[in-house]
Amino acid sequence: MIVLGLETSCDETAAALVDGDRNILAEVVLSQFEEHRPYGGVVPEIAARGHLDHIDRLTAEVMKRARLPFDAIDGVAATTGPGLIGGVIVGVMTAKAIAAVHRKPFLAVNHLEGHALTARLTDDVAFPYLLLLVSGGHCQILAVEGVGRYRRLGTTIDDAAGEAFDKVAKMLGLGYPGGPAVQAAAEAGDPARFPFPRPMKGRPGCDFSFSGLKTSVRQMVEKLPPGPLAEQDKADLAAGFQAAVVESIADRVKRALREFRGSAFVVAGGVAANSALRARLTALSAEAGLPFIAPPLRLCTDNAAMIAWAGLEHLRLGRTDPLDTRPRPRWPL
Ligand code: KG4
Ligand code: ZN
Numbered sequence: 648m649i650v651l652g653l654e655t656s657c658d659e660t661a662a663a664l665v666d667g668d669r670n671i672l673a674e675v676v677l678s679q680f681e682e683h684r685p686y687g688g689v690v691p692e693i694a695a696r697g698h699l700d701h702i703d704r705l706t707a708e709v710m711k712r713a714r715l716p717f718d719a720i721d722g723v724a725a726t727t728g729p730g731l732i733g734g735v736i737v738g739v740m741t742a743k744a745i746a747a748v749h750r751k752p753f754l755a756v757n758h759l760e761g762h763a764l765t766a767r768l769t770d771d772v773a774f775p776y777l778l779l780l781v782s783g784g785h786c787q788i789l790a791v792e793g794v795g796r797y798r799r800l801g802t803t804i805d806d807a808a809g810e811a812f813d814k815v816a817k818m819l820g821l822g823y824p825g826g827p828a829v830q831a832a833a834e835a836g837d838p839a840r841f842p843f844p845r846p847m848k849g850r851p852g853c854d855f856s857f858s859g860l861k862t863s864v865r866q867m868v869e870k871l872p873p874g875p876l877a878e879q880d881k882a883d884l885a886a887g888f889q890a891a892v893v894e895s896i897a898d899r900v901k902r903a904l905r906e907f908r909g910s911a912f913v914v915a916g917g918v919a920a921n922s923a924l925r926a927r928l929t930a931l932s933a934e935a936g937l938p939f940i941a942p943p944l945r946l947c948t949d950n951a952a953m954i955a956w957a958g959l960e961h962l963r964l965g966r967t968d969p970l971d972t973r974p975r976p977r978w979p980l
Contacts, residue, residue, distance in 0.1 A: 653738040654951040664720070689731070757978050767960070777790060778915060786809075788802075816828045830923070837887075840887060853900075868884065892924070
């Protein structure tokens with residue numbers, strides 16, 4: 648079984664082919680960082696036009712790399728939400744057109760489900776498992792009980808973790824995208840110099856909150872001498888902020904592990920690329936005696952292999968979607 652997947656819900660245009668033996672036959676990801684950098688964040692209209700400019704070429708490219716005609720595929724999957732609607736429409740319409748012309752089933756994939764099931768593409772993890780999904784738009788802990796069976800144990804009550812990284816990067820003048828920039832700056836910093844709060848630590852439940860932490864970074868910056876920040880100040884602020892995020896997430900995960908264990912602890916989403924967070928979560932899993940599964944970095948950030956794979960999981964269960972399925976800007980798992 649071979650599925651073509653398309654991802655266009657944010658600022659990555661991506662296409663990939665995967666098969667039922669968990670092979671990625673071909674994949675391409677085109678990031679639009681440069682187009683959005685002058686604005687310090689993703690501009691939806693620019694993103695949608697970028698997807699439109701590139702999606703046909705990237706789709707043709709993966710078919711060529713895998714040396715496959717469209718007739719050889721068994722289904723076409725596209726991120727159908729949640730995300731920036733202009734971009735989602737581009738991917739969905741492209742997938743539907745291919746599906747209609749070649750008489751293949753269309754598979755409507757929830758972007759979050761793509762992240763949630765990536766571990767089964769990379770590591771053959773059995774259901775059920777505990778998932779920490781930390782990205783630019785989402786921050787959730789889920790019990791993944793089966794395909795389409797996701798039970799939310801916790802979510803953010805304000806900002807997502809990646810969003811907090813991006814906003815703090817902007818405050819510190821570290822540029823965009825913020826997560827990798829904060830991580831790099833933090834390497835030369837003293838995490839103990841600024842006493843940042845550990846949001847939600849010790850509170851009941853598994854919810855997250857990062858907005859107060861973001862505010863305390865701003866207040867610290869305002870207490871420093873006016874003018875551009877010194878490099879050491881930036882490094883110490885970045886290190887302090889990152890340490891607070893990691894400790895807050897670790898506290899929430901510890902609680903979730905008390906409620907639900909499953910066969911493994913899996914992390915997914917762009918913030919899972921953060922090495923300080925990975926190190927902390929690796930230690931936590933070891934303490935809990937659970938295997939820790941973190942997909943390779945390129946499959947943690949947005950990509951189409953995860954969408955193709957989620958589509959394949961649906962197809963294997965006989966779940967396909969009609970061609971009049973509507974793209975959804977909001978679509979909780
Ligand atoms: O999953 P993703 O590629 O897109 C969404 O679906 O949101 O996640 C992007 C987010 C951005 O907020 C980015 O700043 C963050 O992941 N990110 C990181 C790192 N690499 C990417 N955050 C912290 N440390 C990193 N190394
Ligand atoms: Zn994502």
